[in-house]
Amino acid sequence: MTVNGRHSGRPTLEEVAARAGVGRGTVSRVINGSPRVSDRAKAAVEVAVAELGYVPNRAARALAGNRTDAIALVIPEPETRLFAEPYFSDIIRGVGAELADTDMQLLLTLIRTPKERSRFAQYLSAHRVDGVLLVSVHEDDPLPDLLEQLDMPAVLNGRRSDLESVSYVDSDNVGGARSAVGYLLGRGRRAVATITGPVDMYVARCRLDGYRQAVGAAGLGDDASLVARGDFTEEGGRRAMRELLARRPDVDAVFAASDVMASGALQVLREAGRRVPDDVALIGFDDSVIARHTDPALTSVRQPIEEMGRTMARVLLEEIAERTSVRRHVVLATELVRRDSA
Amino acid sequence: MTVNGRHSGRPTLEEVAARAGVGRGTVSRVINGSPRVSDRAKAAVEVAVAELGYVPNRAARALAGNRTDAIALVIPEPETRLFAEPYFSDIIRGVGAELADTDMQLLLTLIRTPKERSRFAQYLSAHRVDGVLLVSVHEDDPLPDLLEQLDMPAVLNGRRSDLESVSYVDSDNVGGARSAVGYLLGRGRRAVATITGPVDMYVARCRLDGYRQAVGAAGLGDDASLVARGDFTEEGGRRAMRELLARRPDVDAVFAASDVMASGALQVLREAGRRVPDDVALIGFDDSVIARHTDPALTSVRQPIEEMGRTMARVLLEEIAERTSVRRHVVLATELVRRDSA
DNA sequence: AGAGATCGTGGGAGCGCTCTCACGCACGGT
DNA sequence: ACCGTGCGTGAGAGCGCTCCCACGATCTCT
Numbered sequence: 251m252t253v254n255g256r257h258s259g260r261p262t263l264e265e266v267a268a269r270a271g272v273g274r275g276t277v278s279r280v281i282n283g284s285p286r287v288s289d290r291a292k293a294a295v296e297v298a299v300a301e302l303g304y305v306p307n308r309a310a311r312a313l314a315g316n317r318t319d320a321i322a323l324v325i326p327e328p329e330t331r332l333f334a335e336p337y338f339s340d341i342i343r344g345v346g347a348e349l350a351d352t353d354m355q356l357l358l359t360l361i362r363t364p365k366e367r368s369r370f371a372q373y374l375s376a377h378r379v380d381g382v383l384l385v386s387v388h389e390d391d392p393l394p395d396l397l398e399q400l401d402m403p404a405v406l407n408g409r410r411s412d413l414e415s416v417s418y419v420d421s422d423n424v425g426g427a428r429s430a431v432g433y434l435l436g437r438g439r440r441a442v443a444t445i446t447g448p449v450d451m452y453v454a455r456c457r458l459d460g461y462r463q464a465v466g467a468a469g470l471g472d473d474a475s476l477v478a479r480g481d482f483t484e485e486g487g488r489r490a491m492r493e494l495l496a497r498r499p500d501v502d503a504v505f506a507a508s509d510v511m512a513s514g515a516l517q518v519l520r521e522a523g524r525r526v527p528d529d530v531a532l533i534g535f536d537d538s539v540i541a542r543h544t545d546p547a548l549t550s551v552r553q554p555i556e557e558m559g560r561t562m563a564r565v566l567l568e569e570i571a572e573r574t575s576v577r578r579h580v581v582l583a584t585e586l587v588r589r590d591s592a
Numbered sequence: 593m594t595v596n597g598r599h600s601g602r603p604t605l606e607e608v609a610a611r612a613g614v615g616r617g618t619v620s621r622v623i624n625g626s627p628r629v630s631d632r633a634k635a636a637v638e639v640a641v642a643e644l645g646y647v648p649n650r651a652a653r654a655l656a657g658n659r660t661d662a663i664a665l666v667i668p669e670p671e672t673r674l675f676a677e678p679y680f681s682d683i684i685r686g687v688g689a690e691l692a693d694t695d696m697q698l699l700l701t702l703i704r705t706p707k708e709r710s711r712f713a714q715y716l717s718a719h720r721v722d723g724v725l726l727v728s729v730h731e732d733d734p735l736p737d738l739l740e741q742l743d744m745p746a747v748l749n750g751r752r753s754d755l756e757s758v759s760y761v762d763s764d765n766v767g768g769a770r771s772a773v774g775y776l777l778g779r780g781r782r783a784v785a786t787i788t789g790p791v792d793m794y795v796a797r798c799r800l801d802g803y804r805q806a807v808g809a810a811g812l813g814d815d816a817s818l819v820a821r822g823d824f825t826e827e828g829g830r831r832a833m834r835e836l837l838a839r840r841p842d843v844d845a846v847f848a849a850s851d852v853m854a855s856g857a858l859q860v861l862r863e864a865g866r867r868v869p870d871d872v873a874l875i876g877f878d879d880s881v882i883a884r885h886t887d888p889a890l891t892s893v894r895q896p897i898e899e900m901g902r903t904m905a906r907v908l909l910e911e912i913a914e915r916t917s918v919r920r921h922v923v924l925a926t927e928l929v930r931r932d933s934a
Numbered sequence: 935a936g937a938g939a940t941c942g943t944g945g946g947a948g949c950g951c952t953c954t955c956a957c958g959c960a961c962g963g964t
Numbered sequence: 965a966c967c968g969t970g971c972g973t974g975a976g977a978g979c980g981c982t983c984c985c986a987c988g989a990t991c992t993c994t
Contacts, residue, residue, distance in 0.1 A: 275952085307951065308660075311950080313655050314978080376647035540882075616981085617944060620983090629942070648980085649980050652980035653981055654981090655949050
């Protein structure tokens with residue numbers, strides 16, 4: 251049941267050429283959108299392509315053209331679990347949306363063991379993708395450096411530090427934290443505490459910075475007794491909140507650097523008999539599912555995750571297209587989503 | 593520059609062969625694990641491969657071998673949002689784990705528009721993947737039929753009906769619902785209601801069936817006034833719960849076919865002044881993040897999602913390996929996770 | 935001991951593209 | 965009229981692999 255052909259497969263370039271009455275080269279030019287083709291030839295080829303239902307063979311193209319038309323989305327596993335839940339799918343949604351009109355393929359690569367990491371390095375040097383999207387980079391992650399060294403187009407989601415050299419797309423963690431704390435201060439709260447993430451994570455430091463900036467801008471001194479260290483887990487949030495309550499019984503607002511920690515803090519506040527938001531206002535970060543389901547629902551800082559995914563893909567495609575290795579750094583704005591907890 | 597000289601790329605099969613002092617064919621046999629190679633030749637090749645850091649060129653292999661060593665994970669978009677959030681990442685985690693020791697690539701394909709759907713169909717007929725993993729099939733989804741028609745190895749996550757012909761991996765929705773309801777009955781609840789999903793979804797019907805089986809087994813009649821229809825949304829859960837409360841003020845337990853609906857029901861119960869679990873016991877389904885963060889935390893039926901992902905991948909690989917198209921149907925057990933709501 | 939069967943092996947013939955080059959042909963300028 | 969100059973074009977030469985066939989060497993079995 252092959253169209254009218256002798257062999258049992260998909261039509262090839264050659265067959266299209268024969269049908270259109272042109273050479274292989276001309277068909278190739280039309281397929282790849284080269285301008286140096288006469289209108290007549292182009293039309294003929296397009297007809298033949300349509301009639302035969304021709305679709306280029308990716309492998310052949312990759313082999314001849316020395317490219318792959320594929321990019322990898324790399325996810326270091328340990329992270330995934332920690333993530334605010336919709337994060338992952340939102341990033342993918344964004345990347346997918348941006349890639350939809352391209353014929354780039356999206357390869358998913360999970361890395362959870364050192365073995366898989368080195369496997370991936372090998373993978374990269376075998377040039378099996380045209381570019382890499384790296385989610386949730388750690389400060390001590392060697393992958394970005396490897397990517398840079400191999401001169402492989404790459405875009406990080408987040409960055410390792412202020413000095414990040416590899417291209418990245420990040421959300422404005424500092425600004426988000428600052429506006430959350432600013433909001434609390436604006437509502438007359440005076441003893442505004444914060445529960446931080448692990449301070450060896452850049453993103454945690456940024457949120458703490460934002461807190462400090464807002465507090466400083468309000469003319470309040472930097473009071474260490476209002477800063478408790480968490481670790482982005484619920485239990486960590488509980489612990490930090492207990493600490494805060496012990497140190498500063500007068501606390502009237504808390505900015506937690508993640509919804510998960512805020513959720514933990516909320517439990518402790520309730521147990522301690524503090525009403526939220528009446529006695530203590532509470533703001534989280536991430537605007538995750540959790541935020542909508544706690545009682546009261548959490549006011550939280552939303553990151554434009556899907557937009558980040560889209561931007562990452564766009565930036566990567568640009569970087570692949572122009573072969574120069576100009577780094578791009580994009581920081582997207584966050585948004586304070588007001589609910590009931592503050 | 594490339595003919596037989598040192599070119600600037602990765603080592604090729606040919607170079608490995610030269611270095612090992614054997615022919616191209618022999619190297620290929622070693623690489624692909626063919627048994628018909630002498631130990632001596634095999635050792636020599638392995639040394640050469642290691643020394644040169646040889647990694648086979650995927651495109652060349654695909655072109656010559658007429659396969660791709662890639663499978664697609666297809667996600668119909670409208671669904672994704674509905675999903676209990678960790679679902680998606682858990683499936684991916686499972687698939688990834690199973691694929692880790694293979695050199696199969698995982699391609700992610702989002703389908704959100706009819707245009708993308710037809711694009712994907714074309715993609716399939718161009719044979720760009722060796723197999724397909726299809727998440728969250730709808731009953732009227734034409735994709736599985738297309739897959740079957742193209743004779744493309746495929747595994748569904750869930751099934752369209754009892755008569756599903758394509759291979760699938762599903763969780764035991766009927767059994768999960770039955771055990772949840774059985775648990776409620778076992779604790780002495782007598783007016784056990786259920787909030788169903790949309791009845792045009794197979795999974796929703798299964799959970800309703802499980803409910804009916806448990807109620808029937810307890811010798812209680814099938815009481816339509818205890819069945820309220822939801823739609824897997826929170827608002828649907830609220831509406832159904834109000835309905836239930838109006839019809840049966842004596843209701844003392846509710847089995848909701850999803851955590852999201854259970855969360856909605858919980859709000860209505862609280863507003864109505866019913867204590868959970870004292871007055872009304874409540875069980876959800878999915879064991880999602882939400883379940884852990886409501887107050888009280890939801891007892892819920894857990895699906896082994898990651899295990900489903902793993903199984904899907906394993907089944908697909910088998911199906912690709914043996915070219916026969918024997919269908920496989922795997923149903924994995926669920927587990928009742930007891931928390932505070934029942 | 936001879937005839938087959940079996941094994942390991944090398945290398946030719948592609949797989950379906952892209953790249954490149956050289957060939958016409960139509961122009962413009964002189 | 966002449967010669968460039970440019971454009972559109974066809975086709976050869978690979979890209980790096982797998983498949984397959986044929987070859988000699990070894991191993992059976994009568």
